[in-house]
Amino acid sequence: MILIAVLFPWLSFFLRGKILIGFICLILQFTLIGWLPAAIWAVASRIDGKNKNRIRRLERQMQRPGA
DSSP states (O other), X not given: OHHHHHHOHHHHHHHXXXXXXXXXXXXXXXXXXXXXXXXXXXXXXXXXXXXXHXXXXXXXXXXXXXX
């Protein structure tokens, strides 16, 4: 998924269900100068999403009685 985020940042957002952000990223990627920021944005967003899921999972484990 990281490779997709680097090569096709807009596709990374589309695959995660963020269609509007994907279109904004696609417009940014159309410019050669905007491709690098779009790729960085997509990778950072992907990593942030994974971290949020990990935190939610840990919070649920801590809330279980007897865990």
